[in-house]
Amino acid sequence: MAAAREEDPSVRPLPWPEELRGRVVVVKFGGNAMVDPELQLTFAQDVVELWHAGLRPVVVHGGGPQISAMLERLGLETRFEAGLRVTTPETMDVVRMVLTGRVQRELVGHINAHGPFAVGLTGEDAHTMTAVRRPARVDGETVDIGLVGDVVDVNPAMVRALLEQDHIPVVSPVARGADGQVYNVNADLAAAALAVALDAERLVMLTDVEGLYADWPRSTEVIGRLTARALDGLLPGLASGMLPKMEGCLRAVRGGVRKAHVLDGRVPHAVLRSVLAGTSPGTTVVPDAVTRS
Ligand SMILES: Nc1ncnc2c1ncn2[C@@H]1O[C@H](COP(=O)(O)OP(=O)(O)O)[C@@H](O)[C@H]1O
Numbered sequence: 001m002a003a004a005r006e007e008d009p010s011v012r013p014l015p016w017p018e019e020l021r022g023r024v025v026v027v028k029f030g031g032n033a034m035v036d037p038e039l040q041l042t043f044a045q046d047v048v049e050l051w052h053a054g055l056r057p058v059v060v061h062g063g064g065p066q067i068s069a070m071l072e073r074l075g076l077e078t079r080f081e082a083g084l085r086v087t088t089p090e091t092m093d094v095v096r097m098v099l100t101g102r103v104q105r106e107l108v109g110h111i112n113a114h115g116p117f118a119v120g121l122t123g124e125d126a127h128t129m130t131a132v133r134r135p136a137r138v139d140g141e142t143v144d145i146g147l148v149g150d151v152v153d154v155n156p157a158m159v160r161a162l163l164e165q166d167h168i169p170v171v172s173p174v175a176r177g178a179d180g181q182v183y184n185v186n187a188d189l190a191a192a193a194l195a196v197a198l199d200a201e202r203l204v205m206l207t208d209v210e211g212l213y214a215d216w217p218r219s220t221e222v223i224g225r226l227t228a229r230a231l232d233g234l235l236p237g238l239a240s241g242m243l244p245k246m247e248g249c250l251r252a253v254r255g256g257v258r259k260a261h262v263l264d265g266r267v268p269h270a271v272l273r274s275v276l277a278g279t280s281p282g283t284t285v286v287p288d289a290v291t292r293s
């Protein structure tokens, strides 16, 4: 891949934090942040720039709005419980088709406009992620939401092999169960599980808000930094898409990831700015023992 390093004229020397060299950074690109085609291009550019700087980026993508749009076109109803899509077998077909057939292909294409970097896979490939069916908890009740899975095991061998070969893995959040069933996994939780298994330095989640709002929807005051313990206390009060996102951040830092960031993906180059600056806009979740960085 040395040729690819030289090939890309957009690369310029940046004052990268030396301690991040060779480290894995898992970047979750949310479906809401990717609705703007321009942002998809700058996102791809950022990921390639991280690679050029010597980091090992792994992309996990979402695609919730894109799945909903396709379900609507097909005249199929969709609804969410606790931020998770109720997934019938018919819905599952559409989820798999949109995520791996469209969203992943688009991202791989944008990244590969810069060189032969990206390789797309799903959690199903080489048993990268194994899921079990998970119900949702709604108002203290357990609710069946169909073919929704939670990741219970990650085999990072294939992703590591791709990283070793200087590739950028682009992972769709679909996973196989030990029962042979294919499950729809929330992309935030898939990204968190992969970040833990890869012993990632950071998990960066790009979404369509500035971060975790303290009192949403009444106020849009962003919580800048919080410990895992503080987040644990907040989780029961969170709703919709922010619930799996913050649950993912919590699992990541509890699983050994140094920091988890929730960033506004509508801001161009949000990933680069965050990694470069060291301190990040948006919300940063740190392990309990860490009070400053
Ligand atoms: N406390 C909160 N702070 C910020 N956003 C919140 C909060 N609670 C719920 N949300 C909603 O969560 C959404 C982000 O989650 P989601 O729609 O799943 O995005 P993504 O596609 O990036 O995963 C926001 O657009 C907002 O509507």
Ligand SMILES: CC(=O)N[C@@H](CCC(=O)OP(=O)(O)O)C(=O)O
Binding pocket: 029, 030, 031, 032, 061, 062, 063, 064, 065, 067, 083, 084, 085, 095, 148, 149, 173, 184, 185, 186, 187, 188, 241
């Ligand atoms: C179980 C579940 O809800 N799966 C998600 C998978 C995609 C996703 O998570 O996309 P975002 O990151 O854009 O929200 C869904 O069907 O929408």
